[in-house]
Amino acid sequence: METNFSRIKETITDMSRFNSEGPGISRFSYSRDDLKARKYLLDICESIGLKVRVDAVGNIFARYEGLQPELEPVVSGSHIDSVKSGGMFDGIVGSVGALECARVMKENNFVPKRPYEVVFYAEEEGSNFQVPVMGSKILTGKLGIEDLKKMKTLDGETAYDTIKKAGFNPDKIPEDVIEKGKIKASLELHIEQSVRLDLEHHTIGIIEGIAGCQWYRVTFKGKQNHAGATPMHLRQDPMCAASECISKIKDMAKETTKTAVATVGFIEAKPNIPNAIPAEVSFTVDIRDISNKSMDDIAIRLKKEAEKAAKNNGCEVTCECGATSNAIEIKDYMKNIMKDEAEKLGLDYIFMPSGAVHDSNYMAEITDVGMIFVPSIDGRSHVPEEKTSFEDIKAGADLLLNTILKLTEE
Numbered sequence: 001m002e003t004n005f006s007r008i009k010e011t012i013t014d015m016s017r018f019n020s021e022g023p024g025i026s027r028f029s030y031s032r033d034d035l036k037a038r039k040y041l042l043d044i045c046e047s048i049g050l051k052v053r054v055d056a057v058g059n060i061f062a063r064y065e066g067l068q069p070e071l072e073p074v075v076s077g078s079h080i081d082s083v084k085s086g087g088m089f090d091g092i093v094g095s096v097g098a099l100e101c102a103r104v105m106k107e108n109n110f111v112p113k114r115p116y117e118v119v120f121y122a123e124e125e126g127s128n129f130q131v132p133v134m135g136s137k138i139l140t141g142k143l144g145i146e147d148l149k150k151m152k153t154l155d156g157e158t159a160y161d162t163i164k165k166a167g168f169n170p171d172k173i174p175e176d177v178i179e180k181g182k183i184k185a186s187l188e189l190h191i192e193q194s195v196r197l198d199l200e201h202h203t204i205g206i207i208e209g210i211a212g213c214q215w216y217r218v219t220f221k222g223k224q225n226h227a228g229a230t231p232m233h234l235r236q237d238p239m240c241a242a243s244e245c246i247s248k249i250k251d252m253a254k255e256t257t258k259t260a261v262a263t264v265g266f267i268e269a270k271p272n273i274p275n276a277i278p279a280e281v282s283f284t285v286d287i288r289d290i291s292n293k294s295m296d297d298i299a300i301r302l303k304k305e306a307e308k309a310a311k312n313n314g315c316e317v318t319c320e321c322g323a324t325s326n327a328i329e330i331k332d333y334m335k336n337i338m339k340d341e342a343e344k345l346g347l348d349y350i351f352m353p354s355g356a357v358h359d360s361n362y363m364a365e366i367t368d369v370g371m372i373f374v375p376s377i378d379g380r381s382h383v384p385e386e387k388t389s390f391e392d393i394k395a396g397a398d399l400l401l402n403t404i405l406k407l408t409e410e
């Protein structure tokens with residue numbers, strides 16, 4: 001059995017149409033575009049006879065029944081939401097690839113020993129509530145109803161209300177949590193989102209470890225005042241404090257480990273007008289590494305630098321952690337299955353870490369996970385220019401299919 005190139009290409013291209021504002025793809029979970037994309041996928045699931053379950057916050061599980069339905073299923077999928085002005089492949093390659101595996105089984109009248117479930121995760125990017133991998137955190141019991149009542153959109157709507165308004169039922173969260181041991185294995189096909197596979201001309205990355213992440217919100221509070229009339233020595237300028245702190249963040253990462261990264265991607269001044277010293281400046285810091293300890297070390301340095309910058313500029317500062325995801329290691333047996341299947345398919349593969357975070361980070365709390373990467377052309381992602389060849393996507397989907405077939409027979 002093998003996956004169908006034109007069907008993969010058609011489905012990924014169709015998914016990119018559920019997007020009302022360019023440039024690139026901006027399809028946040030619970031938006032109109034998201035609900036349309038969900039309907040499109042659910043129609044396909046129905047057409048191939050998958051039994052669909054949508055959980056309390058919109059994670060979709062589409063089940064292809066096995067010969068022994070009582071056995072724990074193998075699951076595979078990814079997210080269907082995007083960042084703002086992102087690309088058409090992030091998340092979608094793994095979602096469509098997993099769906100394609102069910103389509104191939106169906107058209108070959110193949111029935112695996114174990115059930116196989118296609119999963120589409122909700123709110124992986126954190127675009128609505130600034131909490132990444134929310135859907136998988138919820139389904140693994142790491143976030144609950146009370147958290148959703150505290151998490152908010154930038155307009156101040158709670159996650160609980162946003163999710164309810166979209167037609168889901170967050171009150172059902174406790175009964176939808178999946179316990180450890182209820183899933184045999186979880187697999188995710190994904191674009192690399194960096195340069196290595198493309199630069200070194202490899203088709204496949206078999207993932208050895210997935211970076212964790214820690215998201216902080218640093219807020220400096222100073223004294224709003226007239227931009228022209230206030231002499232420099234009388235200022236308590238939070239923008240000066242913020243810039244002093246931000247200028248140190250690059251070195252905090254570089255000096256910690258070779259794989260640590262830190263990014264300030266969002267900054268906001270209030271009242272954000274040219275002729276007033278701001279009252280307040282706040283920004284996000286996204287810290288990643290394949291070791292939890294080094295992320296903690298960077299966070300400690302960040303807090304120290306923030307306090308120093310606040311003192312230098314007569315400001316107050318808070319440094320709040322908004323979200324964390326643990327770094328995880330992939331088990332040897334999972335890597336070896338993928339290695340054997342890649343070699344049988346004659347695929348050019350390497351072992352590599354993932355710098356990006358994925359729903360697999362949280363699925364690893366309840367089952368064994370495996371990830372397969374395909375190249376990102378020019379290593380770009382979270383941009384409209386994000387691109388992966390459909391030939392590589394098919395190769396990744398074939399490896400995913402063969403890994404699923406192997407695991408469902410265990």
Ligand code: HGY
Binds near residue numbers: 124125132133356
């Ligand atoms: O941010 C990430 O690592 C992922 O794309 N959500």
Ligand code: MN
Binds near residue numbers: 083090125382
């Ligand atoms: Mn992403």
Ligand code: MN
Binds near residue numbers: 079090124
């Ligand atoms: Mn992704």
